[in-house]
Amino acid sequence: MKRAASQGIHNLSTKLKKWINLSSLEVQLTLGLGTLFALSLGSVAFWTSWKMQRILIDSHKDNLFTVASQVTEDLTFYSEMLPMEKSLQKALDNRSSRNLLLWVEQDDKSIAATSPAIARPAWQRVGHPNELSSHFRRDEPFDLYQIRERQLVACHSPLVLTNQTLGTLFIAQDITQDQRRIDGNIQTLILATGLAMVLSLFAIAYFIRRSLLPLCQMQTMTQQISAEDLGETQVVLPKAPSEIQALANTFNMMLDRLSEAWTQQQRIGERQRQFVADASHELRTPLTIVRGYLQSTLRRSDNLLDYQREALEVAASEADHTILLLQDLLNLARADGGYLSYDLQILILNDIVADVVQVAGQSFERTILVEAKSSLIPIYADANRLQQILSHLVENALKYSDEAEPVHIKMEQINQKAVIHVCDRGPGIPPQHLSRIFDRFYRLDEARTRSMGGTGLGLSIVKVFAEGMGGQVTVSSELCKGSTFTVTLPISATSP
Ligand SMILES: Nc1ncnc2c1ncn2[C@@H]1O[C@H](COP(=O)(O)OP(=O)(O)OP(=O)(O)O)[C@@H](O)[C@H]1O
Ligand SMILES: [Mg+2]
Structure with missing residues (x-):
């Protein structure tokens, strides 16, 4: 009972605070003018009663x-x-x-x-x-x-x-x-003055609200302007006072300039994206051919000297890495342009995780422990892209933790979402880097990670893919204890 009452009082005070927002121009003008008016009326009433007495x-x-x-x-x-x-x-x-x-x-x-x-x-x-x-x-x-x-x-x-x-x-x-x-007359005068004060306060509040209405309309209009319709939008307030109309005109001029700058920026961005996409695409094809030749030479030639075989293996592995990098760049450029497509369907998360664990476990020769709350967790995703997400996260967990420490993958279904945690017991990520590790080409402590190879694009790809499929990726990390990357994705086309 007591709690309900205090809750009620709290709600009321929150509402009052919201209504009487002292920093708002409307409240400040109403209070200022109201006080001035009350003071003038009060002094006139005081002087009149004093004069009557005299x-x-x-x-x-x-x-x-x-x-x-x-x-x-x-x-x-x-x-x-x-x-x-x-x-x-x-x-x-x-x-x-x-x-x-x-x-x-x-x-x-x-x-x-x-x-x-x-x-x-x-x-x-x-x-x-x-x-x-x-x-x-x-x-x-x-x-x-x-x-x-x-x-x-x-x-x-x-x-x-x-x-x-x-x-x-x-x-x-x-x-x-x-x-x-x-005394009777003075009392009537005080009553009349009080009434006049209350009425005038209401009149002042109404007048100020009406005068500031065009500003609120302008705010509503500007809130609806998005970067895409900067050029077409104009703030028009035909009934507003001349000062606010002048402000709206200046605002429209600023919108025009912004629109021009935005369009120009878009064009430059589009050209850069196109260039990255074209270059990645054009380089990937010949490089794939080179890698093919290198691999077949390695397979068929029995008479290669050791140093020749080693050189060809290094060349093939570098070609491999570069092809993957070009693929990542191409994907990011497509995502930026909004034409990265996803083949979404309902899959069994447990199967995809098992495939990824098998491949990663073989190439790293490390233990990966898998825990699933259910043996059939559905997920609504593009199989290929989900595999890439998990491979990037598992590869990072293996790369940035000690060989003796296992990597855990935990899966569960929470409400209408499939949730995957990739946990390691590595050195962790310092808090000041946490917000930036999903940025493109961002690698923390270059000296530490250089020996491990990598371009700093893996996590940006993870983020782009997860968000592109209607999900999200988050990270939590504790220094010297390890990091956990969590991917959340819908379980069906209709789930939020
Ligand atoms: N599990 C982890 N533990 C500690 N640091 C991590 C972990 N995962 C990522 N990082 C840090 O975040 C940086 C960015 O990771 P990201 O996967 O984007 O790039 P990368 O692994 O360096 O290169 P690649 O493009 O080959 O994946 C890494 O360089 C590393 O410093
Ligand atoms: Mg990586």
């Missing part, structure tokens, strides 16, 4: 200072007709309203007058005037306060009448309602 406070500030000067004016007026205490109360009452609280505090902190009268709900919400004024900052004539979960703007100023200071006039306005309205 406007609210500034409008009340002006209002409170106007009320303060009006109270002084009223007090001056009433004091001419009424005693000071009554004038003060009247002046305050004149300016008080539902959310506007006024009071005068004397120097000894006693309250000279309040409006509206104390014990009204307006005072109950914020507390007694004495308690209230203790919250106010005396060095700030105007400020915003939060008292008992109410928002207040308040100002204070000395109350002076004909050069006599009567105390300090406090005016506080409860702006909780206004503040709530503004």
Whole structure:
């Protein structure tokens, strides 16, 4: 259960990683533009809410200072007709309203007058005037306060009448309602901004995807271009923006140049292949005749001196080698040109291996051990070419291992394939050479192998034949322990 869950999370994260590929231009542009847009929208929303708050406070500030000067004016007026205490109360009452609280505090902190009268709900919400004024900052004539979960703007100023200071006039306005309205507006603004950000992110992603679509089309088109149709293919994107069309035109020009170079290269390659094929063919015929004469002379002449016989034998053996070399070259040239034919049929692998082992065992006078998982392993191949493959591998195994060490051939059928391993206990092949030993004329450590003869074409022939018959050849080797060459071929025409 736990494993299934962690597997699910792993799959999801792999898919997400594939989808959000940070190195892709599309994701980078979307993220870049999205961030820029979010930052601009966010700053506008932030500035708007800050400005709304400022406007609210500034409008009340002006209002409170106007009320303060009006109270002084009223007090001056009433004091001419009424005693000071009554004038003060009247002046305050004149300016008080539902959310506007006024009071005068004397120097000894006693309250000279309040409006509206104390014990009204307006005072109950914020507390007694004495308690209230203790919250106010005396060095700030105007400020915003939060008292008992109410928002207040308040100002204070000395109350002076004909050069006599009567105390300090406090005016506080409860702006909780206004503040709530503004908070509501700010919340709506934040929501609208968030929504606008999400919508714009989608719009940006869609727009960028649409703009980059011609590039993807160009990629798909170019992926389908093969070396053969370089000349005929043109990347055409009629609806693409002009920059991408210019890129496509440049690409088409490059395709034309590549096509010309490729055709020229093909022609040169074809001429070289033709030359190698013709030369091998032309040389092989007279050389075969020479070898024939040499062999018949050796067979029929009884009166040859020893050194003459030896010279003729060397000449016949060299002619033999050269004919084999020419045959290999001819085969490789044909394979390169694509006209090396295979006579494919279902054969019994065990029989072919037995023939090869018999011939190789006789000429090398060495032990070759054969192990087969079944006595009838089918194989779908050209008998002649399969024999050549096995002869080359067995010959190498014998040539490059000590005479005392046996060579093993193991055969098995795995699924729909016949698998042949040729194993030796020779010096092995250093890892840095492993990838190159199938190259033409590649021989490692010339000094070591020169005495053994050979041209370095055997393994290239093995590879060409194995792949030509729908199979493959691989090698594994360990220094001082030996090498194993593995050939895999289909067992029938329909097997993969
Ligand atoms: N079984 C092996 N053990 C060690 N080295 C090997 C083995 N088989 C091949 N090699 C190395 O790979 C090189 C290429 O082998 P390849 O069969 O292509 O050429 P060759 O044997 O030198 O000549 P030829 O064309 O006569 O076969 C050899 O020269 C040898 O150095
Ligand atoms: Mg060889």
